[in-house]
Amino acid sequence: MTQTEEKLLRRAIELAAEARTGGNPPFGSLLAAPDGTILAEERNSSLTDRDITAHPELKLARWAARELEPEVAATTTMYTSCQPCGMCAGAIARSGLGRVVYALSGDQLNGLKPPGTGFTDAPSEGPALYDEARVPVEGYYT
Numbered sequence: 001m002t003q004t005e006e007k008l009l010r011r012a013i014e015l016a017a018e019a020r021t022g023g024n025p026p027f028g029s030l031l032a033a034p035d036g037t038i039l040a041e042e043r044n045s046s047l048t049d050r051d052i053t054a055h056p057e058l059k060l061a062r063w064a065a066r067e068l069e070p071e072v073a074a075t076t077t078m079y080t081s082c083q084p085c086g087m088c089a090g091a092i093a094r095s096g097l098g099r100v101v102y103a104l105s106g107d108q109l110n111g112l113k114p115p116g117t118g119f120t121d122a123p124s125e126g127p128a129l130y131d132e133a134r135v136p137v138e139g140y141y142t
């Protein structure tokens, strides 16, 4: 990792501390151009916004998909204080960002939490009703 990348990652950690100071979970992220210019910064605001999706990585992915041309988004790097969760990883993939650099891994984060504080997946069932469900989808992805 270059000194510029370390500086950007340290800024993401600062944003995480700012999120905590502001009454939110301690996570922060930024999006940088290839030369290290910061394009956008975000902090977790899930508690103050009462929005379970207000993770900084998701906010930046949405911003990039809305504000950047796909070829520009593909050149950017997200620096984030913690490895993106499954929700954010999906949004990052859909936004076409070029790369993610994180500080804490998801496993390291879980090691810092008390036992039993994680999320559990809701039970799900399926597939079902294939012949009906495929009708609105067929021909869409051509």
Ligand SMILES: [Zn+2]
Pocket (backbone or CB within 6 Å): 055, 057, 058, 084, 085, 086, 087, 088, 089
């Ligand atoms: Zn997330």
